[in-house]
Amino acid sequence: MERRQIIVVGGGLAGTATALGLAQAGFDTLLAAPQPPADKRSSAILGKSLAFLADLGVVEALGARHAPLAVMRIIDDLGRLFRAPTVEFRASEIGLNAFGINALNADLAAALAERTAAAKTLEIRELAATGLTLTDEHAVVTLEDGSEIGADLIIAADGRRSPMREAAGIRSHQWRYPQTAIVLNFKHAVDHGHVSTEFHTRSGPFTQVPLPGRRSSLVWVEDPKLAELYVDLKPEKLSKTVAEKLHWILGEVSIEEPVGCYPLGGSRVDRLTSTRLALVGEAAHAFPPIGAQGLNLGLRDAEALVRLAAESRDDPGSPLMLGRYQAARRGDVLTRTAGVDILNRSLLMDFLPTQIARSGALAAMGLISPLRQFAMREGLVPGAGLTGLPRSVRKWMGGHDARGDHVEE
Structure with a gap:
């Protein structure tokens, strides 16, 4: 053997x-x-x-x-009575050039x-x-x-x-959610500026993430029956639908096939x-x-x-x-x-x-910079919210932790 x-x-x-x-x-x-x-x-x-x-x-x-990925933005697009303010998490706020990369x-x-x-x-x-x-x-x-x-x-x-x-x-x-993720890549007329935008909708997140050039990837969480209908749309119609759901922040878009569809669980x-x-x-x-x-x-x-x-x-x-x-x-x-x-x-x-x-939590992060910085550091490295980012992360993200020169190896 x-x-x-x-x-x-x-x-x-x-x-x-x-x-x-x-x-x-x-x-x-x-x-x-x-x-x-x-x-x-x-x-x-x-x-x-x-x-x-x-x-x-x-x-x-x-x-x-x-x-x-230099900026991560969350936009409340739920259309409910209590609307959370838009929150932007900027890597520069914790002394970094970027939170990471998308590929x-x-x-x-x-x-x-x-x-x-x-x-x-x-x-x-x-x-x-x-x-x-x-x-x-x-x-x-x-x-x-x-x-x-x-x-x-x-x-x-x-x-x-x-x-x-x-x-x-x-x-x-194992468990299932009453949702399906539509996954695709697309070209767009307006530069993304290395900003990722996540719209919170009633069916789930609708998230655009930058790719090189004027291209982005999209994870679109939707009701399963609606997801089937969207996936079957002609590329031109689907492109317009995506642009509308993005509220035209990237201008006209052009869907790149294939379009994937995955049940969530x-x-x-x-x-x-x-x-x-x-x-x-x-x-x-x-x-x-x-x-x-x-x-x-x-x-x-x-x-x-x-x-x-x-x-x-x-x-x-x-x-x-x-x-x-x-x-x-x-x-x-x-x-x-x-x-x-x-x-x-x-x-x-x-x-x-x-x-x-939910609205209160997002509002607090938007208004209170120490809370927002804590969330950003914790999102990058578990436990770093209070102690600061380790040197290895600062090395590859660029810059220094906004809390100082704490080193964790």
């Missing part, structure tokens, strides 16, 4: 970044994953997640195929592939994992060609329906680890595309796992390392999952006290 130190199962962005990080840390690593389908979506990479990718050389490999997932995958090809201790097999055996001494993964490979640690990064998670006996709690797990196994990315948590938290949460999983495994180099799959990983990630995962869920459900509620509370 073959043997590796670590096997990563799943070749999405979070899984590939985990495998690359482990290989660069010197571990004999195998990435087992079929070639993923083409992905026309984009992802905003923020704060600590961007610093992690930059340290792996992925941002350099990405080159100019990204747009910085097409295909370009991120290409940049990761360039870096994985140069990783000397990483092997990639485009095969699905079909079996898993876990013992106190070692783990064994069976691939679809029948080969069995032993390892000290298995990392399940194989999506929200993770077969590895199920084989390990970790329970996942979420999931959480009872625990992030099992014997010689750790969960990363959507195998561990999933929620709607709100606030750019999904992939960023998965990349923070990856960063923590690489760092902790390197500190337990003699046995990266030991109970001590896995316990530390569980402790390091549990709070971040729980708070982000709950926060996104509460925000999304609050948009769907007509309950008057909920409307007042």
Whole structure:
């Protein structure tokens, strides 16, 4: 039987970044994953997640195929009695040039592939994992060609329906929302100025995020029946509809096909680890595309796992390392999952006290700069709201933390 130190199962962005990080840390690593389908979506990479990718050389490999996110704007477009004021979060207010970047997932995958090809201790097999055996001494993964490979640690990064998670006996709690996300990219007449605008509507967020040039990506959360109708519109009619929903802030727009459509749901797990196994990315948590938290949460999983495994180099799959990983990630995962869920459900509620509370919270952030700065730092790095941003984040975001020169390593 073959043997590796670590096997990563799943070749999405979070899984590939985990495998690359482990290989660069010197571990004999195998990435087992079929070639993923083409992905026309984009992802905003923020704060600590961007610093992690930059340290792996992925941002350099990405080159100019990204747009910085300098301002994040929230506009209340609910049309209800209590309307929240527009709030703008500016990276410059906390001493940064940008909160992060937005790039097409295909370009991120290409940049990761360039870096994985140069990783000397990483092997990639485009095969699905079909079996898993876990013992106190070692783990064994069976691939679809029948080969069995032993390892000290298995990392399940194989999506929200993770077969590895199920084989390990970790329970996942799934739920659905009465919403569908329409995802597309578009060109526009007016420059976006590196501003991302999120309209809060009665059906959910309608979020424009900058891409290079006069292009942006859009995540449009809508009622499922209406989403089907919108997706079937002719490109010219859909382009006009998008421009109208943007209140023409970017002028005339032109939709780029294809247009994707995804039912929204979420999931959480009872625990992030099992014997010689750790969960990363959507195998561990999933929620709607709100606030750019999904992939960023998965990349923070990856960063923590690489760092902790390197500190337990003699046995990266030991109970001590896995316990530390569980402790390091549990709070971040729980708070982000709950926060996104509460925000999304609050948009769907007509309950008057909920409307007042939501409007009041946004108004407070718009008026009270320390509260707004706290929210921005906390959004970039969990725990940084009070302590300040770590040096690694300031390095890749540019500038210095507005609170001073606090350094967290």
